Amino acid sequence: MADRKIRVLVAKPGLDGHDRGAKVVARALRDAGMEVIYTGIRQTPHMIGEAALQEDVDVVGLSILSGAHLELFPAVIEACRDRGVAPENTLFFCGGIIPEDDIPALSDLGFRAVFGPGASTNDIVEFVREHVKAPA
Numbered sequence: 001m002a003d004r005k006i007r008v009l010v011a012k013p014g015l016d017g018h019d020r021g022a023k024v025v026a027r028a029l030r031d032a033g034m035e036v037i038y039t040g041i042r043q044t045p046h047m048i049g050e051a052a053l054q055e056d057v058d059v060v061g062l063s064i065l066s067g068a069h070l071e072l073f074p075a076v077i078e079a080c081r082d083r084g085v086a087p088e089n090t091l092f093f094c095g096g097i098i099p100e101d102d103i104p105a106l107s108d109l110g111f112r113a114v115f116g117p118g119a120s121t122n123d124i125v126e127f128v129r130e131h132v133k134a135p136a
Helices: 020-031 045-054 069-082 100-109 121-131
Strands: 007-011 035-038 059-064 091-096 111-115
Touching (some): 020 035, 020 059, 020 121, 045 059, 045 069, 059 069, 100 111, 111 121
Parallel strands (some): 007 059, 059 091, 091 111
């Protein structure tokens, strides 16, 4: 189907219960014409990996405010990779409270962008559009 929309999974791994930012990003992506699946709060890495597989997503966006990104994000990548949803074939980005010093480690994991507090939703939408090939 030539007119398939870009499919984006937005997830909140771990015990972080603050999801306003994730909901704002999810809505912006949806309003930009993408199909967005929001998993809700308190998702395990395995739940996120399974959702990414089952929903056949083009993009995985993670949001975190708890400071556990260096523990949880590698586990999410592993869970996704175990299911064939890897940074080599799926766009991964993240956002939240993430120190600058941690960005290289996240980049090494396969995250193509890190959006901090106050990031423009237009920038996030454009990032996804620029980095996802038109779905077939």
